[in-house]
Amino acid sequence: MPDVQLLADPRRECLIGSRCRRCETYYFPPEHRQCRNPHCGQAELDEVALSRTGAIWSYTNACVSPPEPYVRRNPFVPFAIAAVLLEQERLLVLGPVVADVAVERLRIGMQMELVIEASAAEDAADEILWKWRPV
């Protein structure tokens, strides 16, 4: 897995994954070693921009602060979490939901789009993380 700042493209607001040249399986974080489909095994994969939108597969929230390396704000504010299915890639991507959308607003099947946010980590000024937001 590459550095965090290489996982997303803030200009295009999308995640960077990879795709197998033979079986077209997608990976996130991008796989570079070989295709992990055991029926393929192709060594060549290309970096690709992943779809920005998908449907909620399931959702929850964090009511208590996760431990480090989660960067906790004081006071801790609960945040929603979504598992979103990127249809074309068949990738289920987990991530926090933007701060102003509470868990009560979420439904399975709801369309979500990706947001790239700068990390709140003081020790990683160039770090960027992804969040989901209702379309």
Add this chain to the structure above:
Amino acid sequence: MSGAVIVLGVGMHPWGKWRRNFVDYGVHAARAALADAAVDWRDIQFISGAATMRWGYPGYVAGATIAHALGWQGAEANTSFAACASGAHALAAARAKILAGDCDLALVVGADATHGGLLAPAAGHRPEDPDWMRFRLGLANPAYLALWARRRMHLYGATVEDFARVRIKNAEHGVHNPHARYRMRLTMSEVLNSTLIADPLRLFHICSVADGGAAVVLASEAYAAKVARKQVRITAISTMTPQHQTTTPEMPFVAVNLSVAEDAPSHAASLARQAYERAGVGPEDLSVAEVYDLSSALELDWYEHLGLCPRSEAEQLLRSGATAIGGRIPVNPSGGLACMGEVVAAQALAQICELTWQLRGACGSRQIPGARAAIAATAGVFGHGSCTVLVR
């Protein structure tokens, strides 16, 4: 590999919050298992430990650490780490050693002391580690448990009351288990009014952590033939990985390649099928099961993975009372992780202790009458899991 190994003895250190070193719990459990087996430590030829990541080097080499603590006598030592399935892998290593003909007597030990609060990743800035990455995003273990639970509600109409019923059942079982950390009954309103942790899961829907130890003495059939007592046999252990395409999010990964078919065989169902095939038994033959109820919702998934009922019918099975002691197929007579608490290196072996006692008819007020066949099921991060079949 076919053939059975004999569970000659089992032992535990009671689970709780004792604030002692993991070696204390391991030695206590090992001595109890050796005494139960009526085997002298000097006769053990292979010691198989489940590793703990919380105690530095001694924890990484837990098998050797316990061998040293019991007194070096030349036994071969092994340590297995497979996250929450570590005990099952340590057991599988000992079983393989015996079936390979290298030894007749093996001791398997797991012990740990887990700090309070949520399980956390190893320290340091390590963005290439999936376990670091998910915590950076804020995805602690309850988030995954809740994503699975919510999906179950969506697919099958499960309710938070169903999840609470699982916990109430296990709490009732745990009252009768002297090794359990929590021995108190719970009401529906106590569960549903406990603190929300990860919507829809509340504090009493999620298992806590604990300190404790568990140990098993395994013997070859040839050795055990010389010992006259009611014998419990392990007839299969499955520890297979998931498939490339999964049916659910997998801890600790932030993304998975999701199977196109929602009803594709799950990892857990595949583990069970392999164990049943190797043991030559089916779910209809079982008297009892011990499964990882990391959340009360997850226990419902296990009913289906293990084939105790068809998919989507776990709530019905629960509500019928079938999975309580006295029902058709009791699940977690020990009280499960809900009452025991997670002791990562020991919990898979604690299941073997409980099921051995059940198959011997030695469980007193939590005994399942006439228990003849049992299955133990575990799951762990990074694609780990196991199913073990025991019969008498």
